[in-house]
Amino acid sequence: MSRTLKGPEEELSPTLQVSKISESVEIERPTEVKDIPPPKLSIRNLEAWFGTKRALKGINLDVRENSITAFIGPSGCGKTTLIRCLNRMHEMTPGASAKGQAILDGMDMYDAKVDPVTIKRRIGMVFQKPNPFPTMSIYDNVAAGLKLNGIKDKKLIDDIVRESLEGAALWEEVKNELNKPGMGLSGGQQQRLCIARALAMQPEILLMDEPTSSLDPIASSKIEELVHGMKKDLTVVIVTHNMQQAARVSDFTAFMYLGELIEYGDTKQIFENPRMELTERYISGKFG
Amino acid sequence: MNSATLKDDHQERRKKLSNLLLSKKKPMDRAFFGIVLGAAGYTLLLLALIVYAIGDGSIEIFSYEGLDFLTGTDWNAVYGREAFGALPYLIGTLVTAAIAMVIGVPVSIGIAVFLSEIAPPRVSTPLSFVIELLAAVPSIVYGLWALFVFRFWIVDLIERPLYNAFGDWIPLFGKTPFGLDVFTAGIVLSIMIIPIISAISRELLKAVPDTQREAAYSLGATRWETLRIAVFPYVKSGLFGAAFLGLGRAVGETILVTMVIGNAVGINAIPTSLFSQSQTLASVIANEFNEAASSLHLSALIGLGVVLLMLTMAINIGGVLLISRMVKVSPGVKE
Amino acid sequence: MEKIQQEKANLKYQLQSTMERKSSKKRKIDRLVTIFCIICVGLAIVPLGSILFEVIKNGISALSIEFLTQRPGSMISGRGGIGPAIQGTLITVGIASIIAAPAGIFAGIYLAEFAGTGPLPHAIRFFNDVLTGLPSIVLGIVGYIVIVLVIGSFSVWAGSFALSIIMIPIVVRVTEESLKVVPNSIREAGHSLGIPKWKITLHITLKAAFSGVLTGIVIGISRIAGETAPLIMTILGTSLFFTGFDDPVDALPLRIWRLASQPYDSAHAQGWAAALILILIVLLFSVTLRFLAARKGFKVRVIRYSNL
Numbered sequence: 002m003s004r005t006l007k008g009p010e011e012e013l014s015p016t017l018q019v020s021k022i023s024e025s026v027e028i029e030r031p032t033e034v035k036d037i038p039p040p041k042l043s044i045r046n047l048e049a050w051f052g053t054k055r056a057l058k059g060i061n062l063d064v065r066e067n068s069i070t071a072f073i074g075p076s077g078c079g080k081t082t083l084i085r086c087l088n089r090m091h092e093m094t095p096g097a098s099a100k101g102q103a104i105l106d107g108m109d110m111y112d113a114k115v116d117p118v119t120i121k122r123r124i125g126m127v128f129q130k131p132n133p134f135p136t137m138s139i140y141d142n143v144a145a146g147l148k149l150n151g152i153k154d155k156k157l158i159d160d161i162v163r164e165s166l167e168g169a170a171l172w173e174e175v176k177n178e179l180n181k182p183g184m185g186l187s188g189g190q191q192q193r194l195c196i197a198r199a200l201a202m203q204p205e206i207l208l209m210d211e212p213t214s215s216l217d218p219i220a221s222s223k224i225e226e227l228v229h230g231m232k233k234d235l236t237v238v239i240v241t242h243n244m245q246q247a248a249r250v251s252d253f254t255a256f257m258y259l260g261e262l263i264e265y266g267d268t269k270q271i272f273e274n275p276r277m278e279l280t281e282r283y284i285s286g287k288f289g
Numbered sequence: 290m291n292s293a294t295l296k297d298d299h300q301e302r303r304k305k306l307s308n309l310l311l312s313k314k315k316p317m318d319r320a321f322f323g324i325v326l327g328a329a330g331y332t333l334l335l336l337a338l339i340v341y342a343i344g345d346g347s348i349e350i351f352s353y354e355g356l357d358f359l360t361g362t363d364w365n366a367v368y369g370r371e372a373f374g375a376l377p378y379l380i381g382t383l384v385t386a387a388i389a390m391v392i393g394v395p396v397s398i399g400i401a402v403f404l405s406e407i408a409p410p411r412v413s414t415p416l417s418f419v420i421e422l423l424a425a426v427p428s429i430v431y432g433l434w435a436l437f438v439f440r441f442w443i444v445d446l447i448e449r450p451l452y453n454a455f456g457d458w459i460p461l462f463g464k465t466p467f468g469l470d471v472f473t474a475g476i477v478l479s480i481m482i483i484p485i486i487s488a489i490s491r492e493l494l495k496a497v498p499d500t501q502r503e504a505a506y507s508l509g510a511t512r513w514e515t516l517r518i519a520v521f522p523y524v525k526s527g528l529f530g531a532a533f534l535g536l537g538r539a540v541g542e543t544i545l546v547t548m549v550i551g552n553a554v555g556i557n558a559i560p561t562s563l564f565s566q567s568q569t570l571a572s573v574i575a576n577e578f579n580e581a582a583s584s585l586h587l588s589a590l591i592g593l594g595v596v597l598l599m600l601t602m603a604i605n606i607g608g609v610l611l612i613s614r615m616v617k618v619s620p621g622v623k624e
Numbered sequence: 625m626e627k628i629q630q631e632k633a634n635l636k637y638q639l640q641s642t643m644e645r646k647s648s649k650k651r652k653i654d655r656l657v658t659i660f661c662i663i664c665v666g667l668a669i670v671p672l673g674s675i676l677f678e679v680i681k682n683g684i685s686a687l688s689i690e691f692l693t694q695r696p697g698s699m700i701s702g703r704g705g706i707g708p709a710i711q712g713t714l715i716t717v718g719i720a721s722i723i724a725a726p727a728g729i730f731a732g733i734y735l736a737e738f739a740g741t742g743p744l745p746h747a748i749r750f751f752n753d754v755l756t757g758l759p760s761i762v763l764g765i766v767g768y769i770v771i772v773l774v775i776g777s778f779s780v781w782a783g784s785f786a787l788s789i790i791m792i793p794i795v796v797r798v799t800e801e802s803l804k805v806v807p808n809s810i811r812e813a814g815h816s817l818g819i820p821k822w823k824i825t826l827h828i829t830l831k832a833a834f835s836g837v838l839t840g841i842v843i844g845i846s847r848i849a850g851e852t853a854p855l856i857m858t859i860l861g862t863s864l865f866f867t868g869f870d871d872p873v874d875a876l877p878l879r880i881w882r883l884a885s886q887p888y889d890s891a892h893a894q895g896w897a898a899a900l901i902l903i904l905i906v907l908l909f910s911v912t913l914r915f916l917a918a919r920k921g922f923k924v925r926v927i928r929y930s931n932l
């Protein structure tokens with residue numbers, strides 16, 4: 002089976018329906034999942050640059066709704082670049098650019114008419130190093146996205162803050178200290194705080210860029226548990242350099258190498274029965 | 290609670306939220322950019338305004354005397370016999386500044402070396418704070434102290450002995466000293482510029498990586514040798530820059546100078562000895578501006594301002610260039 | 625073979641004995657250098673101590689409530705006070721800060737958050753540095769030409785304008801440095817929440833840099849409160865209390881200068897006392913602000929006074 006995508010011959014229009022894509026294009030179909038969830042975010046021919054250096058070459062994949070998708074690959078393979086393209090954060094780096102299509106519920110995010118700021122309200126992000134706002138309390142941190150986007154309804158904010166902290170498995174630990182500074186928490190707690198802050202925006206997709214790589218194993222596993230529980234409400238994409246984490250946590254896995262998508266499929270299949278030799282070599286630790 | 294209802298709640302909240310989330314208008318971003326750009330532009334505008342105002346105000350004197358203004362030594366505001374020359378005051382400025390530098394630069398570097406190389410942290414931290422306090426003292430207070438206290442120290446401890454010993458045959462110590470002269474002005478100026486020069490020097494010394502020092506020490510070098518071999522070569526041009534900035538401050542200082550320099554006028558302001566009375570460009574302006582006898586007189590004072598401005602700008606630009614050439618000093622914000 | 629060994633041993637011996645001879649000389653030089661540096665420190669500390677000592681010693685005797693609140697009396701009598709001067713300083717410095725602080729902060733925001741490395745930002749930074757070093761007497765002349773001549777009278781506006789020119793570059797520089805220290809991950813977090821850039825800058829980044837910015841403002845205020853030269857030809861000085869922004873007003877440094885040039889001892893004593901008040905106001909102000917900032921949980925950072 003080829004690893005390149007037979008793309009549609011005609012130019013995809015920005016308002017193309019999702020179903021049309023699935024019909025006209027052959028995608029690597031995950032074979033072992035019982036119910037294949039519908040695609041939430043369809044990436045077509047995505048290319049990304051840092052200045053003149055190309056970091057992503059023609060990426061095509063569908064992120065499935067209510068699932069956890071992991072991007073794995075050795076350093077420099079482009080997994081972080083790719084995830085940052087998914088909420089249009091990539092182009093905020095000076096000199097960086099991206100083109101192609103990322104179709105979210107039928108709307109192409111890369112269309113010229115789309116305001117990148119609005120994308121980020123639907124697609125949230127958690128970063129490698131926890132970055133809570135240093136001058137805000139725990140409550141204010143979680144509420145920051147809401148308040149600074151003009152929400153004033155206090156009851157609504159209270160409810161959402163609580164729900165988000167619960168969703169980040171932090172509520173019990175901080176419920177009596179919501180006014181304490183966010184920076185006073187431990188590393189693992191800070192990261193969960195950042196997750197809560199992202200969740201407060203009720204995103205449809207949550208992007209996580211190596212969220213546990215700066216944390217100790219206990220904190221990491223707490224977060225992995227969290228992520229697992231999230232998928233009933235939203236879609237998660239997680240970049241990780243830790244293969245075992247990907248195997249533990251994700252439903253689908255995409256393996257990348259040198260800016261290209263090598264193989265994408267059901268996690269179990271990728272790890273137990275990879276189709277590409279490169280994948281197999283990476284999984285078995287022959288390089289990386 | 291089955292997951293279906295949880296999800297409904299969630300969907301409902303999401304709907305409510307997205308209805309409330311206003312699509313942010315781009316205009317606010319653009320307006321904010323306009324504000325900050327305007328503020329930045331305002332600082333440029335100020336500089337242009339300064340240059341224009343001073344230039345415009347000095348047109349009268351320059352059209353009356355031309356460049357002779359810069360070389361003339363008279364200073365006469367009497368109607369019918371006006372003559373204004375900036376030279377004596379320029380000389381006075383340079384002489385006091387030179388004295389300030391000769392004393393101030395080595396002392397500042399010595400302090401910087403002490404603070405960064407010799408003293409242990411528990412000494413250097415409070416000590417550097419104390420040195421900073423010198424910068425916080427307003428120059429009028431320096432002037433007060435210099436006029437009523439320090440000048441007598443200088444007369445008794447330095448000027449008189451020098452005059453008595455050498456006054457007859459070295460012109461430099463020729464005049465009878467009574468403390469209000471370029472010498473006193475220079476010394477107090479040197480105290481004023483110590484904080485600037487030593488602070489910058491200290492930053493420069495700190496920027497030199499310790500590995501360099503370690504390499505020298507491991508070869509058996511003493512502290513002084515390490516400084517000479519491993520540290521100073523790095524910071525040389527930066528130290529020049531720091532000195533320049535100190536010089537800029539010394540040249541621009543006004544009030545202190547008016548109080549201790551003796552306020553001579555015109556040709557009498559040309560210092561012939563360390564103990565001569567004189568004035569600087571700045572002190573004349575301060576002393577005479579409000580009592581200017583005519584618009585020509587006023588223009589002459591503004592003309593002195595032009596000379597002072599150009600001198601200071603040249604010095605400061607030189608200093609900034611020298612420092613930035615050496616090392617990009619990291620922001621002076623430390624916890 | 626043995627000859628080579630012997631030559632090597634000779635060389636080594638020669639080296640070592642030379643080094644030993646030199647080392648005692650080296651140590652002497654080292655000690656001299658250390659002593660020199662310590663003397664330098666003394667040369668700085670002694671004047672500072674003397675200044676503080678003299679101000680307190682000579683100033684205390686003339687202090688009184690009457691002194692602080694009344695208008696100056698006749699010079700010989702040594703009665704009266706510096707009430708108008710204190711008031712005038714507070715007013716002119718206050719107005720100058722109201723002009724300089726926002727202008728300086730926004731310009732600093734421009735340099736740190738919006739400007740790249742192009743020619744315009746480079747020029748702005750460069751000229752800001754130039755502005756920092758301008759002699760304050762020249763700025764007084766500018767205040768005279770731009771405001772006094774235009775309005776027609778010596779005035780608060782002129783003095784505050786001149787003072788604001790001194791303060792702005794300080795605030796710009798400190799704001800820019802403080803903002804630069806805020807880690808980029810904070811801004812990224814803000815962007816990832818879909819918050820527009822101007823809100824991120826004002827509500828998140830600036831807030832994080834707040835203590836540094838505040839310290840810059842305090843430094844600026846302390847600096848201009850002590851300035852005398854630019855006030856001479858802008859506010860003129862007077863013995864009256866504040867009568868209007870378009871009118872002359874008095875100020876502490878100016879009053880001290882005038883008192884010091886009087887031939888009477890009583891005037892000098894008042895000058896010392898006024899100097900004491902000036903230093904106290906400046907100190908009190910900066911201590912209070914730092915205390916407030918520290919209480920709000922911001923770590924107060926130490927920024928150098930002297931090269932600003």
